[in-house]
Amino acid sequence: MSEYSLVGSHFRDVDPELAHLVDEEIERQSTSLQLIASENFTSLAVMEATASVLTNKYSEGYPGKRYYGGNSIVDKVETLAIERLKLLFKAAHANVQPHSGANANAAVYFALLKPGDTVLAMRLDQGGHLTHGSPVNFSGQLYNFVGYGVTPKGVDGEVIDFDSMYDLAKKHRPKMIVAGATAYSRIIEVDRVREIADEVGSLVMFDAAHVAGLIAAEIYPNPLFTTDGSKGADVVTFTTHKTLRGPRGGAIVSHEEYGQKIDKALFPGFQGGPLENTIAAKAVAFLEALSPSFKEYQQKVVENAKALAKELEAQGFRVVSGGTDTHLILVDLQSFDIDLSGKQAQEVLDRAGITCNRNQIPGDPRSPFVTSGLRFGTAAMTTANMGVREMSLVAEYVAASLRKREDDREIERIRKEVRSLCLKFPPPFLVR
Ligand SMILES: *Cc1c(COP(=O)(O)O)cnc(C)c1O
Secondary structure (H helix, E strand, O other): OOOOOOOOHHHHHHOHHHHHHHHHHHHHHHHOEEOOOOOOOOOHHHHHHHOOHHHHOOOOEEOOEEOOOOOHHHHHHHHHHHHHHHHHHOOOEEEOOOOOHHHHHHHHHHHHOOOOOEEEEEOHHHOOOHHHOOOOOHHHHHOEEEEEOEOOOOOOOOOEOHHHHHHHHHHHOOOEEEEOOOOOOOOOOHHHHHHHHHHHOOEEEEEOOOOHHHHHOOOOOOOOEOOOOOEOOOEEEEEOOOOOOOOOOEEEEEOHHHHHHHHHHHOOOOOOOOOHHHHHHHHHHHHHHOOHHHHHHHHHHHHHHHHHHHHHHHOOOEEHHHOOOOOEEEEEHHHOOOOOOHHHHHHHHHHOOEEOEEEOOOOOOOOOOOOOEEEEEOHHHHHOOOOHHHHHHHHHHHHHHHHOOOOHHHHHHHHHHHHHHHHHOOOHHHOO
16 A cells, blocks of 8 residues: 555554554555445545544533533534534534434434334335335334335336325325435435325424435435425434545434434433544534535536436446436346346446445345345545546446456456556545
């Protein structure tokens, strides 16, 4: 690796074995294409905050209401994070303690539902998340989830089917409707969800795990509000490490009336002591997200995603819903090669230095473990300053690797090209 390394000398002295693995991961992240839609490269400032002495402090409770002493400074740290987040989402209430997106969702369910309550959410095989009622997840075991999906394939198809959401809401009278997804590339109109929820008297939780950064940059509508500025979702959960480009973690914003319930449900209800080093890093990320350059960054993320979708189509792939409004692209491999599964494609691309994940597409004939699709995202490579020109190269590399998947030498040749492309676009941790 370069002479500059993020592995500190103490780390290297104490645990050379592990330090070497981190070196290898630095090499991997900087010489292959990071196209996993839920990943990004944080700034060095975010990483330094994560590695700060705040990791030594126990701070169960909330600013001004802690169980242990010595929290006067930590209180200021967490308050900064909260205030910045409230500003970013124009929210009356914010909780920055969830250790992850899954924990944020769990806390909201715990705050606003009782076990056995009915919840309407997007089906997993249509783009929803495990915490939206999967039978292997706590959500599916504790609550009665009913799933909505997307409209059939075709012009303007494969978008959320609000008519069926309405019918299901009428039929099942859910206590809560969950909007938001993990493999859906289009803007979800919170107005429609609010309208349906109001008609059946249910709450709305918007899981903005993927799109939080786009919301912060005002490229994606803030789901706390409808287009006319009235109440949209009651509660919005998200992760801080996807498009928002902060440390790994979660957060919750809401209207004032749910604040207390949510805080109590998260702690002492669900989690123990907060990770104040991570919370400090979240505060750094929120500050970065408040800057004008973050808006420009997110505009480029979407521009790159739209370009990559077009180029992939030109290479013979079918893009689910015909394109994207966000950082995310869901590709149907069947038009490219009916025999190629998502699992096999992911493995081939890995060998070529192209990191992405297999994903079910709506109506997928293959199992969730095998799949017929791939999911791509442009957040990380845009952070590394790649633009529309590079997206066209990326699509070429993807298509060439998959076409020549039996040819080891060809895959090796593409791997070299990918490496030299990536070296021209170093992630922030390699930029001094
Ligand atoms: C990523 C994601 C989550 C979970 O986030 P973790 O931090 O991995 O727990 C929850 N919901 C959606 C929609 C997601 O995409």
